[in-house]
Amino acid sequence: MAEPPIDSDHGRALRTSSWEAILASQQKKVDLVVVLAAGEGTRMKSSLAKVLHPIAGKTVIHHVLEAVTPTSKEVSVVVGAHREEVEAHLSEIAPSAHRVHQAERNGTGHAVQLALADTNITGTVLVVAGDTPLLRTSTISEFIEAHEELESVASVLTAVLPDPFGYGRILRDDLGAVLRIVEERDADEDQKLVDEINTGVYLFDIETLREAAKNLTADNSQGELYLTDVIALVKASGKIAVAIQSNDFTETLGINDRSQLAQCAAIMRDRINDSHMLNGVSIIDPMTTWIDATVEIDTDVTIMPGSALHGKTKIASGALIGPRTTLTNVTIDRGAVVIESRVADSQIGAEASVGPFSFIRPGTQLASNSKVGAYVEIKNSSIGESSKVPHLSYVGDATIGEGTNIGAATIFVNYDGVEKHQTVVGDHVRVGSDTMLVAPVRIGDGAYTAAGSIITEDVPAGAIGVARAKQRNVLGWVLRRRSGTKSEQAARDAGATESTL
Numbered sequence: 001m002a003e004p005p006i007d008s009d010h011g012r013a014l015r016t017s018s019w020e021a022i023l024a025s026q027q028k029k030v031d032l033v034v035v036l037a038a039g040e041g042t043r044m045k046s047s048l049a050k051v052l053h054p055i056a057g058k059t060v061i062h063h064v065l066e067a068v069t070p071t072s073k074e075v076s077v078v079v080g081a082h083r084e085e086v087e088a089h090l091s092e093i094a095p096s097a098h099r100v101h102q103a104e105r106n107g108t109g110h111a112v113q114l115a116l117a118d119t120n121i122t123g124t125v126l127v128v129a130g131d132t133p134l135l136r137t138s139t140i141s142e143f144i145e146a147h148e149e150l151e152s153v154a155s156v157l158t159a160v161l162p163d164p165f166g167y168g169r170i171l172r173d174d175l176g177a178v179l180r181i182v183e184e185r186d187a188d189e190d191q192k193l194v195d196e197i198n199t200g201v202y203l204f205d206i207e208t209l210r211e212a213a214k215n216l217t218a219d220n221s222q223g224e225l226y227l228t229d230v231i232a233l234v235k236a237s238g239k240i241a242v243a244i245q246s247n248d249f250t251e252t253l254g255i256n257d258r259s260q261l262a263q264c265a266a267i268m269r270d271r272i273n274d275s276h277m278l279n280g281v282s283i284i285d286p287m288t289t290w291i292d293a294t295v296e297i298d299t300d301v302t303i304m305p306g307s308a309l310h311g312k313t314k315i316a317s318g319a320l321i322g323p324r325t326t327l328t329n330v331t332i333d334r335g336a337v338v339i340e341s342r343v344a345d346s347q348i349g350a351e352a353s354v355g356p357f358s359f360i361r362p363g364t365q366l367a368s369n370s371k372v373g374a375y376v377e378i379k380n381s382s383i384g385e386s387s388k389v390p391h392l393s394y395v396g397d398a399t400i401g402e403g404t405n406i407g408a409a410t411i412f413v414n415y416d417g418v419e420k421h422q423t424v425v426g427d428h429v430r431v432g433s434d435t436m437l438v439a440p441v442r443i444g445d446g447a448y449t450a451a452g453s454i455i456t457e458d459v460p461a462g463a464i465g466v467a468r469a470k471q472r473n474v475l476g477w478v479l480r481r482r483s484g485t486k487s488e489q490a491a492r493d494a495g496a497t498e499s500t501l
């Protein structure tokens, strides 16, 4: 654990204790949180707004809002760049959040001025950047506690980073009291050596912030109003401003470019994997296992290397997933096995078996004990209990009953070039290998189809559908038409003659 910071003015460090359990009952709330999300995100070099980039199945700003919403009575988001997209997303994930429009991006100080101009709330405001998705509610709660205990009116949350490049640096006096914050671009060589950075998370008394923000100037390398300058302004007015050090620097990493996006995603991956492992899930290779924050997994599930679980995926106890399997919005029942496969928007029944190399597309239901084998593609179909599609088949828009076997390389011909059609296969059917089932068509209970048939008409229960040309053998053909080949020689050695009889 990190040494407590030397912050002699009112110094103390945040505790590392986990607050999550008591948050619901004891959550300290401030009066307002302002989330800054109007920036251009230029360094992302993306047509997508920075705060809309996904990490673990949620956008960056969704993670931030989830962390801060429980700590505040009101939520206000400053939007500007990519405004339409960001606002549309906010309507989905945080409909009650208030929005402030920053038409011209004049810096973080300007964004906060606009947010305050838009409200008459008094009390305490939490300010966070919309690009720090790893921040936790528990850390903010501890920050609020420290801010109150120290009777501060302007507090900045800091962290010591192994590589502080790009962040604002915390300048302290000889006694450790914060003096001001200097941005990387405005820092001299000595200041750049400081490894304590501004996390971009602040608490202010709203009236104090309102007053100080009036005095911000754009006297810096970017010609912008820096919110960071408020700390020095508050100190200059004789009030208490403090810098409080967080002891988990990973929480405060900001995303400015794709490299930092990947870095944050990896930390989030580890967090999510750790929490599943602590809940009794075996993750064989956490480094290559990517699980969205929205996924639910029961105890005694095993996840093999190279797997990715996305969206509303839900996995019941005893299931085995992977290696190299991607599941998106899939419900997996007890004891099912999915190996080296891709499955989306589907349900896999108890003890069912999928893969290797199966592609299961939206709208598929596999009943319990069913089997989908190698090189099989299934779309919008239901496969009954204990039925099997073991090898090399395409099944589309079909309903298959119980205890049925679909022979190798069977194709459900569901598309006539214009419309899709349904195929219904009954219980205990045996579809011969390499059958084409040309939809719409029905195969009755207990029926068979002959291998290689092209079935265009319904096959009644108990019948066998045979739809293929009768075989004829032309004797001696190779000897006459392929003379001089190894085939001819082999045929002669086997006693074949030119005779056509």
Ligand code: UD1
Binding pocket: 036, 037, 038, 039, 040, 041, 078, 102, 104, 105, 106, 107, 108, 109, 110, 111, 129, 130, 131, 132, 166, 167, 168, 169, 181, 183, 197, 198, 199, 200, 225, 226, 227, 228, 253, 254, 256
């Ligand atoms: C900012 C801090 C820096 C700190 C870092 C932490 C300032 C001047 N610098 O730098 O000290 O170490 O965050 O991550 O505050 N935004 C607006 N309107 C604007 C400009 C920015 O809403 O006019 C928003 C951005 O969308 C972003 C946040 O404010 O979410 C921070 O802006 P960004 O440009 O990322 O600041 P940094 O350079 O990271």
Ligand code: CA
Binding pocket: 129, 131, 254, 255, 256
């Ligand atoms: Ca940033």
